Amino acid sequence: MNWLIARIAVLRSSTSIRALWRALLPCSLVLLLSACATTPAPDPLQLQLQALDGRVTRIDRIVDNQSLLQMTQRVDALQADVRLLNGRIEELQNANESLRKQQRDLYADLDGRLKAAPQPAPTPAPQPVGEPLALPGGDEQQQYARAFEALKNADYAAAVAGFKQLSAAYPKGVLADNAQYWLGEAYYVTRDYDRAAASFEYLLSTWPNSRKAADALLKLGYTQFEQKRVAVARSTLQLVVSRFPGTDAARLAAERLAKLPADPR
Secondary structure, eight states, X not given: OHHHHHHHHHHHHHHHHHHHHHHHHHHHHHHXXXXXXSOOOOOXXXXXXXXXXXXXXXXXXXXXXXXXXXXXXXXXXXXXXXXXXXXXXXXXXXXXXXXXXXHHXXXXXXXXXXXXXXXXXXXXXXXXXXXXXXXXXXXXXXXXXXXXXXXXXXXXXXXXXXXXXXXXXXXXXXXXXXXXXXXXHHHHHTTOHHHHHHHHHHHHHHOTTOTTHHHHXXXXXXXXXXXXXXXXXXXXXXHHHHHSTTSHHHHHHHHHHHXXXXXXX
């Protein structure tokens, strides 16, 4: 009998537990789901890192904008400098062309006067050895200007002496090739063709790239013709035309070639 009463009590207890479990299970599920759905509290360190990253991004944008602005300003400044330099170059080119035209006109006038010069008077007897002709000094430019002025004034003796003195004093000067050319011209106009040819040949061998090379080669051809070396003169003038096409020297050489006697060959 006691055994039966104890069994009944156990069964009742089990039934109560099952009932309690059935009642608590829905609540437990609700609490569990609520815990899963709840957002965890933000990490302060993570928040600081995010804020720092945002600040760095903004700073990068500011720096990029400033760098772009500075680069744009530099490009504008360089473009302005280029425009200024282009204008200056154009001014210098115009001035250089003007100077070259003046020089061409001066040389053409002098050359025309030299061609039209009358037969010069006999050369005076040379001074005794040991008493050279006294000439004024000065720097290279001053000596060149005096000798050139003497040549323009048909004072050929003074011109020859001046250019020879200049060549001796400044054999490698900036005007040495010009002085040699005009020395040859002075000899040519006084009909000293041997010295004229030697002067032009010396210029061509010593300064082959001189601005006076074309004129020197042309006048060498003229001189050779006056020396009755017509075949050599023809070859020299043809060389002027081939080496310096499009120049005044080439044009004058072609004109002289047309006037030369026919080649007997």
